[in-house]
Each structure stands twice: as C-alpha cells, then as structure tokens.
Amino acid sequence: MNQDYLEAQKKSYPLGPKPVSFPRSNGIEVAELHFQPLGISSQGDLVAIASYFHPAVWLGTPQFNEDGLKLDMGEANWIRSVNSAGKSVRLFRKSIGDAKRCQTVNIFSNDSLWVSQNANKNFQELRRQSVGSNAWVFGNSQRYDLKGTVHSALIFKNLFIVSAKDLTDWKICGPDPVEPSYPLPPWTYGLDSDKNGSAVLVSDVRAEKGGLWRFSQGNLELIPGTEEVRGNGICFLKDGSALVTRYGEPLAIPGALIHISSSYFD
8 A cells, every 4th residue: 555545544534434515505515535436426316436445335315405415424325245145245256456446336227336446347237136125236247348447437328438558548438449539638537428418527636637528529628617626436416416526545635525516517
C-alpha cells in the first residue's frame, strides 16, 4: 500500500458509515465518505455505488424531502459477499491482477447488478438469491472484446471508456472493435446518459482540466459551471440532478459523493 492510500484511509475511516446528506440547493454540494467510491449507477429509485477497495457495492434508495437529499450508509444497504456453492465469498469469484477491486457497477433491475474488477473486461452479474432477500449469488458473466484497460462502463447502452495499458490513448467506444471510437482527454471517467440521450463524463482528480462533459455525435463539450467538479462516476436521479463519485486516493484525501443540481443539465 502506498503512502497516498494510507493517508486517505486515515482521513476516511473516522467519518464512519453515517448517513450522507445534501441540503436543498441549486448548486453543487460535496459530502466526504468513509470509503473510496468509483463507479455509480441508477435506475428508477435505486442507486448503486462501487466501493473500490473493499470491494463492495452500496445499493439503496436516495430519500428526497424538504431539507434535501439523504442516503443511508447503514450496513443493511451493503453487498459485501456472495453465496457460491454454499460458501460466502467476496464480490468476485477470483482475483484479476494484484487485488480484488470494484471498478464499475451497473443496475439491471432491483434484483440484478453487473460489476467489474479494476481495469478488467469481464463483467459479472450479482443476482438476489430470492425476491426481497439480502443474500446475493453469482449470475451470468460477459467478457467484452475491448483493447486496453476499462475505466468506466454503461453496459446496457454499449458505452465504455478505455485506455492503453500504460494509461495513454483514452477513448470512448462501443464493445465492437470495428465500431468508431472517439479520443478523450486522459483521466476522463463516467458514465451515464442525460435526458437528451447524450453521454455525460467527468474529469478525474488527475485530469488536466476539471468538469462534467457532454459527449454527443463525436463532440465533447464542457457543461458550464462544473469546471471545479472532479470525479470518477456519474448517475442521474429521478429529479434530474446527478450524483458524482470522487475517488480521492491519488490526492490522499477521502472519497466523496457530489450532488449536482438539475439546473446544470437544463
């Protein structure tokens, strides 16, 4: 473990698994977390967040009220293990590379999630053992013929952000290598689509320029007012606002969730 990881861990753990709250706002609000998030996904009322180092997935329903937005980080909302052949195992069947890390998460339904390990092209389904159960089992798996390292995925729209293994040549592409791909600035993550169907991306803390970016028909445009936002995953909520995950380990800072008002996406 490098020094940045240890320093980020030292700052994160005292925050504890307390509820995350955002005040009602037309702006951008940041809440630090007790873990380092990476991918994030939404469908209907549900949100899933990949906790990179655990590895684990937070799955829950953000609550809107007159005060703003609240997410319950209690243990009941966490998927930390999977039942496999009568045994409880960690989130992945086996480790790829040097460690088990949760990179991406995609919600298919209330009972089905798809996750991937750090930089990996294999996507694994996690399925509830029974309707309403908090126990999960392995479902299907899918490997995509992508060249390089996978950083973000919106698999149900066949969109991926990949780079060369040396972290150069970042691009957004589909799963078929013969389809067009489009270059991206290094350290650009994502990934969700807005109400108009455009992909929305976000600059990592290591990127030269910050911000949320709208990608459509090969063009990448900065969303005005988001220049200071840094993150690694984005999903839209039912009110049109967005949640962005920030993986802070490269700067030795806690992970965070960032809530961005729907006014930025009008």
